[in-house]
Amino acid sequence: MLKPKVLVTRRVPEECLDLLKPHFELEHYNKGTAIPRKRLLKSVKDKDGLLCLLTDAIDPELLAAAPRLKAVSTFSVGYDHIDVPACAARGVAVTNTPGVLTESTADFTWALLMAAARRVVEGDAYMRGGKYKGWDPLMLLGTDVSGKTLGVIGFGRIGQAVAKRAGGFSMRVLYYDTRRAAPDAEAALNAAFVPLDELLRESDYVSVHTVLDEDTRHLIGDRAFGLMKKSAYLINAARGPIVDEKALVRALKAERIRGAALDVYEREPKMAPGLASCRNAVLAPHLASATLETRVKMGVMAAEGLIDGLVRKLRSPYRVD
Numbered sequence: 001m002l003k004p005k006v007l008v009t010r011r012v013p014e015e016c017l018d019l020l021k022p023h024f025e026l027e028h029y030n031k032g033t034a035i036p037r038k039r040l041l042k043s044v045k046d047k048d049g050l051l052c053l054l055t056d057a058i059d060p061e062l063l064a065a066a067p068r069l070k071a072v073s074t075f076s077v078g079y080d081h082i083d084v085p086a087c088a089a090r091g092v093a094v095t096n097t098p099g100v101l102t103e104s105t106a107d108f109t110w111a112l113l114m115a116a117a118r119r120v121v122e123g124d125a126y127m128r129g130g131k132y133k134g135w136d137p138l139m140l141l142g143t144d145v146s147g148k149t150l151g152v153i154g155f156g157r158i159g160q161a162v163a164k165r166a167g168g169f170s171m172r173v174l175y176y177d178t179r180r181a182a183p184d185a186e187a188a189l190n191a192a193f194v195p196l197d198e199l200l201r202e203s204d205y206v207s208v209h210t211v212l213d214e215d216t217r218h219l220i221g222d223r224a225f226g227l228m229k230k231s232a233y234l235i236n237a238a239r240g241p242i243v244d245e246k247a248l249v250r251a252l253k254a255e256r257i258r259g260a261a262l263d264v265y266e267r268e269p270k271m272a273p274g275l276a277s278c279r280n281a282v283l284a285p286h287l288a289s290a291t292l293e294t295r296v297k298m299g300v301m302a303a304e305g306l307i308d309g310l311v312r313k314l315r316s317p318y319r320v321d
């Protein structure tokens with residue numbers, strides 16, 4: 001029997017390919033850079049399934065170019081690059097990788113927070129630059145984390161995992177979401193539900209964990225920076241466009257807030273002009289889920305998503321939530 005044809009749009013862990021190979025005839029764009037759009041549109045013409053990344057826009061143009069497509073599995077928890085209603089309208093199943101990257105993403109959010117608060121990156125550059133002349137009571141002073149207030153915007157799986165870690169730092173935790181969490185989740189995490197403006201005014205660290213959609217695009221911009229404390233930090237390991245990056249550069253340069261730590265950018269892989277020269281910004285290249293263990297789990301889950309959709313023919317393999 002002919003195997004369904006699948007396109008894998010990027011190099012992925014071997015464990016992912018090992019799962020796919022017995023079931024599918026694979027075309028693999030086995031590179032560390034995004035598949036060019038033209039090549040993608042050409043390659044999907046005869047494909048039944050697509051294992052894609054957050055750098056591939058799965059939009060009406062792509063769907064029109066892929067008449068046989070029945071399943072799209074993204075190697076990511078985020079699916080803002082996929083037009084899910086357009087896929088549903090054409091009967092194309094969409095799956096993602098929720099859950100398996102929650103802890104590594106929450107860990108990395110804290111790595112960003114700590115790096116910004118305690119000036120780890122500046123300290124490293126100081127050492128390598130041969131500037132360290134001995135211990136100095138006023139050298140590279142940062143900001144305390146313990147006992148401060150953490151504001152979590154978006155209280156889903158990852159937001160809650162970030163909040164959980166704040167307990168170890170005896171922090172007060174505020175959160176904002178469109179929906180209030182269940183009372184037992186609030187109690188377990190010692191987190192208080194507050195309006196967004198109150199969170200922005202009160203928090204020493206504001207950490208963003210919402211999905212990107214039309215309601216959250218530029219949720220954090222000039223207005224938010226105007227409300228935040230001058231001593232506050234912004235952390236974003238969710239999606240770049242939730243923060244108005246040009247407004248952030250203005251806020252950092254004017255010291256309207258004390259610092260920021262970013263893992264995501266509005267127009268990845270580019271950064272807003274001026275951001276790279278902000279001494280008070282810690283900048284990471286979208287690494288939050290980048291551990292060996294997590295990337296293997298994501299690859300396995302992404303492969304299982306395609307197998308569910310194309311082989312097991314689960315009527316409802318949708319995981320996007």
Ligand code: GLV
Pocket residue numbers: 054075076077078079101238289
């Ligand atoms: C990474 O950003 C993801 O959505 O998995």
